[in-house]
Amino acid sequence: MARRIERRRPASYDDVRQLPEHLIGELIDGELFASPRPTSLHANAATELAGELNGPFRHGRGGPGGWIILLEPELHLVSQVMVPDLAGWRRERMPSLPDVAVFDLAPDCVCEVVSPATGSVDRKRKMPHYARAGVANACLVDPSAQTLEVYRRLEPDGWQLLATFAETDKIRAEPFAAVEIDLALLWAR
Numbered sequence: 001m002a003r004r005i006e007r008r009r010p011a012s013y014d015d016v017r018q019l020p021e022h023l024i025g026e027l028i029d030g031e032l033f034a035s036p037r038p039t040s041l042h043a044n045a046a047t048e049l050a051g052e053l054n055g056p057f058r059h060g061r062g063g064p065g066g067w068i069i070l071l072e073p074e075l076h077l078v079s080q081v082m083v084p085d086l087a088g089w090r091r092e093r094m095p096s097l098p099d100v101a102v103f104d105l106a107p108d109c110v111c112e113v114v115s116p117a118t119g120s121v122d123r124k125r126k127m128p129h130y131a132r133a134g135v136a137n138a139c140l141v142d143p144s145a146q147t148l149e150v151y152r153r154l155e156p157d158g159w160q161l162l163a164t165f166a167e168t169d170k171i172r173a174e175p176f177a178a179v180e181i182d183l184a185l186l187w188a189r
Helices: 013-017 040-058 119-133
Strands: 003-005 023-028 031-036 067-071 075-077 080-082 086-090 109-113 137-142 147-154 158-166
Touching: 013 023, 023 119, 040 067, 040 086, 040 109, 040 137, 075 119, 080 119, 109 119, 119 137, 119 147, 119 158
Parallel strands: 109 137
Antiparallel strands: 003 031, 023 031, 023 080, 067 086, 075 080, 086 109, 137 147, 147 158
């Protein structure tokens, strides 16, 4: 469960670094949030989605290429520290993958795999900051409900829901509409 850690002072990056390795730390609005490593269904959905995107969009196999796509990059954006499950940068903006521990260049697309423990933080706390940072597209994947929601950023800091897909839909969704993705792969056990 993503839990807020109460402090008498605003949290700092030192607080993130002091967390045990089995926790993922994020700083959002001056508060430290600590989440355990994802469950198997959560990790499976993120891994499968990354696998579906990497071939055509990162490597150009069966798709246009032109992207760098990473699992769980640490982002330092708009004075926040956030770790999306997936993030993608167009190569026009990030021509090559830098050798860094954290990224301060906003991705073009983020994906959060939500769970009962993290869904509220992902939707209510992180999504507005992603928009403020200039992330153009976002998706929220819910393995329990077997849904994928696709969003486009609205100026200056809001989101427009473009579509909600479910279960065994085969989708073409912005910004990866060049290739069809079978959602059933994300839920397969």
